Amino acid sequence: MKKQFSEFKEFIKGKKVAVVGIGVSNIPLIKFLVKLGANVTAFDKKNREDLGNIAVEFDELSVSLELGEKYLDNLSGFDVVFKTPSMRIDCDALVKVKKQGAYITSEMEEFVRYCKGKVYGITGSDGKTTTTTIISKLLKEAGYKTWVGGNIGTPLFSNIEEIKEDDKVVLELSSFQLMTMNNPIDVAVVTNLAPNHLDMHLDMQEYIDAKKNIFLYQEKNGLLILNRENEITHGFVSEANGEVREFSSKREIKDGAYLKDNILYLNNEEVCNKEDIAIKGIHNIENYLAAFLATKEDVSLKVMKKVAETFGGVEHRCELVRELNGVKYYNDSIASSPTRTLAGLLAFEKGVILIAGGYDKHIPFEPLADEGYPYIKELILLGDTRNKIKSTFEKLKEEKGIEISISMVDTLEDAVLKAKELAKEGDIVTLSPACASFDMFPNFMIRGNKFKEIVNKLK
Secondary structure (H helix, E strand, C coil): CCCCHHHHHHHHCCCEEEEECCCCCHHHHHHHHHHCCCEEEEEECCCHHHHCHHHHHHHHCCCEEEECCCHHHHCCCCCEEECCCCCCCCCHHHHHHHHCCCEEECHHHHHHHHCCCEEEEEECCCCHHHHHHHHHHHHHHCCCCEEEEECCCCCCHHHHHHCCCCCEEEEECCHHHHCCCCCCCCEEEECCCCCCCCCCCCCHHHHHHHHHHHHHCCCCCCEEEEECCCHHHHCCHHHCCCEEEEEECCCCCCCCEEEECCEEEECCEEEEEHHHCCCCCHHHHHHHHHHHHHHCCCCCHHHHHHHHHHCCCCCCCCEEEEEECCEEEEECCCCCCHHHHHHHHHHHCCCEEEEECCECCCCCCHHHHHHHHHHEEEEEECCCCHHHHHHHHHHHHHHHCCCCEEEECCCHHHHHHHHHHHCCCCCEEEECCCCECCCCCCCHHHHHHHHHHHHHHCC
């Protein structure tokens, strides 16, 4: 039974509340908390100048500001603390304020706790943005009022009173958002798991444990969708509290979704032909199979077929930017892990000129080198990880006698110009970094947009 939001309104009124992080998701949260009668202090490493008009707006709302490098020094004496997703629960500042009796939470935890609509939560190392988007498209096409949030879309907590019981809510959830999640999610989807974000998690096990929170608190009527072909996710079957359905691109699953003889099936009923799906690649077949299982109760096969044949994909995911002199340029900036880059390479089914490298998440690049080399014609590297990736590919030469031509560059513009110089008619150039963007760009969207801007300016 979902909790009534009136309980939260009663609880938060007059409380001394800290919100750590003045970012995209927390700005609407801060305004909402003020509206509900909380006394809010906002904390951020940025200074007033960086915040610009937001600082002025918060002054007018009587929101206190704690800014600058030592912004967490005064995180003390609060009743409630809303943390930013990437902030570890065991960091000194949170441990200290919790000992003082503060209730520590996050925007996403409170949203899931009080949301009246049916919640579909999607997580995984790869494919979660596309799967989240597909599920939302299926539900919208079926006629439901559908809200999209979490890691994508808009922050939803401030809209919670507008969300009705018959509405559908689709959330992309990162390991950071899930680390402290302890509320039941109606339909949980885990696309796959592979090493990721090991710069933030203590080890792979902590990363897996965070992801498991998407289903560990489900009730008996909860539904868990898992990838049968991923060893880690298949291992979750025995831990589920509710119903489990699995999908596979390699084997028939009687009560699941699967690919057989180029046809996608749901519970042994044909949905569509692999060749008719608008977005290519086996990873997208798996994303569709997961989405079909998640929405089986709410969406007809006819709607599933229509969406699969018309949805053109997510921006920054294998997105065709332009064709110039017979060379196609693709923006795959969302590929921030080696396995996601690998999935993109396989979708092209031919050797490509790959631009890769970026912020170091401390995850191994061996899978990209060992499995990706047949699909790489030229490798252009930039960013913090360029030497790490280079040495991984150089091992191929030592161990297997396989040599990939590698160019090292300093900027994204240099990378695109190098690719143009190397490319011949019929070639494909793709920005698919296998890394996060934080060494050079605030996020993968800004990186992708910069790539598109550079490519569109090419003469």
